[in-house]
Amino acid sequence: MEALLPTLVMSLLLSASIVTSTETRKPVLYVFGDSLSDVGNNNYLIFSLAKSDYPWYGIDYYGGIPTGRFTNGRTIGDIIAAKLGIPSPPPYLSLSEYDDAMLKGVNYASGGAGILNETGIYFIEKLSFDDQIGCYEETKEAITLKLGRVASEKLSNEAIFLVGLGSNDYINNFLRPFLADGHIYTLEQFEDLLMNTLGGQLTRLYFAGARKVIFHGLSPMGCIPSQRAISGNGQCLDYVNDYVMRFNKRVKYLLSVLNSRLPGAQMTFADCYDSVLDLINRPEIYGFKISHTSCCNVDTTVGGLCLPNSNLCSNRAEYVFWDAYHPTDAANEVLANILFADPEIAKVHPALGRNASPPSPR
Numbered sequence: 492m493e494a495l496l497p498t499l500v501m502s503l504l505l506s507a508s509i510v511t512s513t514e515t516r517k518p519v520l521y522v523f524g525d526s527l528s529d530v531g532n533n534n535y536l537i538f539s540l541a542k543s544d545y546p547w548y549g550i551d552y553y554g555g556i557p558t559g560r561f562t563n564g565r566t567i568g569d570i571i572a573a574k575l576g577i578p579s580p581p582p583y584l585s586l587s588e589y590d591d592a593m594l595k596g597v598n599y600a601s602g603g604a605g606i607l608n609e610t611g612i613y614f615i616e617k618l619s620f621d622d623q624i625g626c627y628e629e630t631k632e633a634i635t636l637k638l639g640r641v642a643s644e645k646l647s648n649e650a651i652f653l654v655g656l657g658s659n660d661y662i663n664n665f666l667r668p669f670l671a672d673g674h675i676y677t678l679e680q681f682e683d684l685l686m687n688t689l690g691g692q693l694t695r696l697y698f699a700g701a702r703k704v705i706f707h708g709l710s711p712m713g714c715i716p717s718q719r720a721i722s723g724n725g726q727c728l729d730y731v732n733d734y735v736m737r738f739n740k741r742v743k744y745l746l747s748v749l750n751s752r753l754p755g756a757q758m759t760f761a762d763c764y765d766s767v768l769d770l771i772n773r774p775e776i777y778g779f780k781i782s783h784t785s786c787c788n789v790d791t792t793v794g795g796l797c798l799p800n801s802n803l804c805s806n807r808a809e810y811v812f813w814d815a816y817h818p819t820d821a822a823n824e825v826l827a828n829i830l831f832a833d834p835e836i837a838k839v840h841p842a843l844g845r846n847a848s849p850p851s852p853r
C-alpha cells in the first residue's frame with residue numbers, strides 16, 4: 492500500500508500535465524454564424540429552406556460532394572481550423588451528447604441565421620444566434636458531465652469562440668421591403684435593437700464560460716452579386732456599405748464596453764471590411780480575375796443560390812464569389828489569411844497568428 496501511493500500520485504500528476512500541454516498546443520474552436528460558416532447543421536433541419544445539400548455545392552470539397560457548406564469548397568471556419576492544426580469542428584446537430592468530438596470544438600452555424608430571431612423568417616427553420624447559444628450551453632453541460640465542473644470551465648475559458656453574424660439581419664430582414672422591421676424601425680432604432688440583442692447574447696456566452704471571442708465583422712455587403720443585381724447597373728450599393736460600416740463601428744464599441752464590464756473577457760473585433768473591399772476592387776493583386784459577378788451563373792430573382800442546372804465558370808479559383816451571396820473556397824482562404832495577419836486577433840490566443848501568411852499572392 493505504501494509503495495502504491497506514490498505511484499498513484501505520480502501517474503495522476505503525469506496525466507494532469509499531459510492534459511495541460513495538449514490544451515495549450517491544440518486550441519478548442521467553437522463557431523457561431525450563418526451560411527458563411529454553416530458546415531451542415533441545416534441538413535438536419537427537415538423544414539429549413541436554407542439548404543445547400545445539392546450540386547454544385549462542395550464540388551471542390553474533399554470528395555467533391557455537397558455537405559451543407561454554402562460554397563464550392565471550404566468555409567472560412569474550416570480554413571481557420573486547419574491553420575490552428577485542429578480538425579474542422581463538426582456540425583452540432585451531427586453530434587450525440589456522448590460524442591467526445593465536442594471536446595475539440597463544435598460548429599453551431601446555421602444558414603439564414605441572424606442576431607434577431609425574426610431574421611430569415613422565410614427559411615422556416617434555422618438556428619438563430621439565441622438557439623446556437625442554447626446549443627452551446629447543452630455542449631457545456633455534456634462536457635461538465637465528462638470532465639467535471641473545473642475542467643469544463645477551464646476548457647471554455649481557453650477556447651476560441653468565432654462569431655460571424657449580422658449579414659442576414661440586413662439582407663434577409665431590414666433591407667427586405669416585404670418584411671416588417673424595415674418599416675417599423677428607423678436605421679438607428681434597428682441598430683439599437685441589434686446592439687442590445689447582441690450585447691445580451693455575448694453576455695450570455697460569457698456566463699457560459701466564453702472569454703476569447705472573435706467577432707468577425709461584416710464585409711462590404713453592398714458589393715456582393717445579389718446587391719449589385721438590385722442596383723440595376725451592376726454597381727455596388729453604397730448605402731448598404733454605409734449600413735455595414737455603421738454596424739461594424741457599433742459592434743467594435745459594444746465589445747469594448749463588454750470587455751470593461753466583464754472580468755477576463757477578451758472580445759475582439761476582426762475587421763475585414765477594407766481588406767475585402769480591396770479584394771473586390773483589385774482582384775488581380777490577390778490572384779483572382781472576377782469579383783463583380785459569381786462563378787455559378789445564378790438567377791438572383793429566384794434566390795441567388797447555385798442550382799444543379801446552373802452553369803459554372805471554368806476556373807473557380809479566379810472568382811471571388813461562388814453564388815450571389817457566398818465567397819469561393821479561394822476567397823475564403825484569403826479572408827482567413829487576413830484574419831490571421833491581424834495583430835489584434837493574435838493577442839486572443841497564442842495559436843492565432845502563428846500560421847499567418849501574407850494575403851497575396853496565392
Ligand SMILES: *[C@@H]1O[C@H](CO)[C@@H](O)[C@H](O)[C@H]1NC(C)=O
Nearest residue numbers: 607608609619621622625688
Ligand atoms: C428569441 O428566441 C429565444 C429562443 O429561441 C428566446 O429565448 C428569446 O426570448 C427570443 N427573443 C425574443 C426577443 O423574442
